[in-house]
Amino acid sequence: MNPRDMNKWVGQVVEIIYEDKSGNLTQRRIEVHGCRGELLRATCLATGSPRVFRAAGILAWNRLKANHAG
Template sequence: MKMSIGQTIEIIYLDKAGKITQRKIEVNGIRDGRIRVTCLITGAPRVFLTVSILSWMLVAKKQHA
């Protein structure tokens, strides 16, 4: 499965300090080894290096009844 713009995903990544972190994000753009996202916890824009993402999975969107 390939990561795509507009997807909501959950990532596990290694930050610059060597700390492993997990968060839910919405993908806004993918280019040159960088992923531009909106963090769904803080609402803040972020940029992640693809090489620092250890794992990711698609978050299922909730279905409305």
């Protein structure tokens, strides 16, 4: 994924498929707060925890409508 594409997600709720550095895959709904370089700062909606995701680890994404949050 191109990190420049992440800027349009700020303030949005998106669902992602993410591969971490160990190769573990997860599917998450997140609210995007910002991005800097290759990193995306967000809140995981399932846990309410702040998270940071690497652009290279985001394998798929889909913007969700606001009424799907939570």
